[in-house]
Amino acid sequence: MNKILGLIKSKKQAFAELPFFLHITDKTIHPATRLAFAPAFSFFVMGFAELNEQVLRTETSTDPIQLLINQHTREDDKHWMFFIHDLEMLGINFEMKFADALKYLFHKDNLPSRRIIYSLHAIASRLANPTQKLIMIEAIEATADIFLKSTDVLIQDLKKSTQMNYMYFGGTHLTLDSSHSIHDGQIQDIMESIELTEAQEQDAIAIVEQVFTMFEKFFSELLDYAQKYPDFQEFPNFPSTQFNPLMELSGVSA
Structure with a gap:
């Protein structure tokens, strides 16, 4: 397993250099602008809990x-509450019609959030055993660590002007994620002791x-x-809902 853990470590180092992370930690850009991706993160956050x-x-x-994995999932499946809190603090928890909320979540510009959740569900469903699940979790946790450390830099800058407390994108989430049982020294020792054919x-690679x-x-x-x-308060334009569904389905224009 050490070879796999080493691969994850090297992948993580390269992952930290992605333009996205350079962008959100760029102090020459206003922190609110750096956080403009937040609404598009919604489907991912809620889908990750599931x-x-x-x-x-x-x-x-x-x-x-698998018992270790179960414990990890219980520690990780409520973080969406922090995200909802931050949406409120950011002023983007505004009211909209239910139909518009659906159209936003399933807008083409939000396809990336949906696609990665669908893909993660598909991969995890096909894994043959708990060891493979654990490897997948370790890889995901590596990406999350880079994300949370980067957003914490962003949030520290934002708090200077807003004086507000942010949980998902700030230190609360980072601290909790770092304290998960899967990062415990004994569990890491167990992982390192796993021998793979x-x-x-x-398969792990x-x-x-x-x-x-x-x-x-x-x-x-x-x-x-x-x-x-x-501007994270700017949402994609929605197509008009003023149409006759029966005519649309039949191809007859109104």
Whole structure:
């Protein structure tokens, strides 16, 4: 397993140099502008909670590694509450029609958030055993560590002008994430002691590569969103809802 952990470490170092992270830690840009990606992060945050609850967790298992994973998912599946708090603090928890909320979440500009959640669910559902799940979690946690350390830099700058407390993008989330049981020294020792066959090692490498590739693409697309909508209170334009569904389906114009 040491080879896999080493691969994750090297991937993490390269991940930290992505343009997205350079952008959100760039102190020459106003912190609110650096946080413009926040609304587009919504589907990912809520979907990630379900990944923990519905896919990675197996309540009936007695496998010791799966039990560790179950504990991790319980620690990780409520962080969406911090995100909701931050939306309120950022002033973007404004009212809109239910139909408009749906259209925003499923707008083409939010496809990256949806796609990565669908992909993570698909990969996790196909994993053969708890060890593979653990490898996937380790890779995800590596990306999360870079993200949270970078957003904490951003939030410290934002707090200077707002004097508000932010939880998801700030130190609260980072501290909790760093204190998860999966980062405990004993658990790390257990992971390092796992021996993989050559075939298992190749499968593990493929999992790590997949996770990092997906997150690299995701954060590249989030940067595109932030540059398209630099004011995080600006939402994509919605198509008009003034149409006759029956006529639309039949191809007959009104």
